[in-house]
Amino acid sequence: MGLNPFFPSEKDYRATNSERAFIKNEDTGDTFTVMFNPTEYSYKLSADDSSKDTELDVLTVSDGKVSSEKDSVDLPFHVTAISDLSIDLFYHAYESSVDIRADIQDIQDLTLPSESSGSIRRRPECSFNWGEFYYLGYITEADAKYTMFSSEGKPLRAELGVTFQAIIPEADKNKYFGYEGCRKTWTVKGSDRLDLIANEIYQDAKMWLFIAKENGIDNPIKFPTPNDIGRQLILPDLPT
Structure with a gap:
């Protein structure tokens, strides 16, 4: 069998390339190279404003600390939310001995709680990196679909749908929560x-x-x- 017919210059999806996408476990530093070749993707920011009301919390920043007090305001701002990110990843292993099931399992394991503090458990913080695009979040879904097999039953091609729930980075919280626009x-x-x-x-x-x-x-x-x-x-x- 020849080289991968979808990417004829590459033997499998893990070929190194500066434009290749990867998922990074931000807690451990582990990275997982993935094939991401979309025709389109969406990335939405949405402002959470409450309806017109009275006697609502108004934020004040004093000496770098945020406090609130009741005041009468119109259409107060709460937070700008980042929508979930859903991506489809592709796995091909035509000529190599790579077991794509193992690599897919590595991504699926990122949905499991691996960080704990006492009784508090959480999934690892993960980032999706593709060129200049960066998204930080928790992986909430990793749905694998195997679509081609060898005569011995070994998977040769698969699709993996991954959904991230956004985490606002600490450095960006002032911007997304509107603290930069507060009365200081x-x-x-x-x-x-x-x-x-x-x-x-x-x-x-x-x-x-x-x-x-x-x-x-x-x-x-x-x-x-x-x-x-x-x-x-x-x-x-x-x-x-």
Whole structure:
């Protein structure tokens, strides 16, 4: 039998290629090369807004900590959700001795709880990587369908449908939960300076001018005065 008729330059789906897709167990670092050659795929973000109401939680970020208080608002934002990702993977082993059942089982095992802390068990965090596309989540389904066999009954071709449930990476939570758009405040301490506050919040010390203007600080050189200690500064959004 000749080379794989679907990919004639390759002997099996595990041939290395910088464009090849792979699934990575982020907890262990193990990677699993897969064949992913879609005609299309979808990736949806959806904003969760509640209906118009009164007396709802409004978020405030003070000194980097998020708190909430009741206030009357219209159409408050809760979170931007990432939809589940469903992909179809393909396995071919025409000439090699690869047992595709073993490789498929490796992916299916990622649906099993393998991480625990006391009585808490969870599945491993996994990422799907394809070129520049990256998706982090838990694998909730891995449905295998074997479609071709050798005369000895060995599977030669299979399809594997994999569904990921999204995990929002820690570094992106501020963006997806809307914390970056919250009203931000800073509690003044005796060691504070406006340029140091600006550098920590905006990563640019020169932005102290916007803080001074927002809070009516006429003499930033003398800040903070004894009367400023404990004061809540409003940290404005910078102009775009």
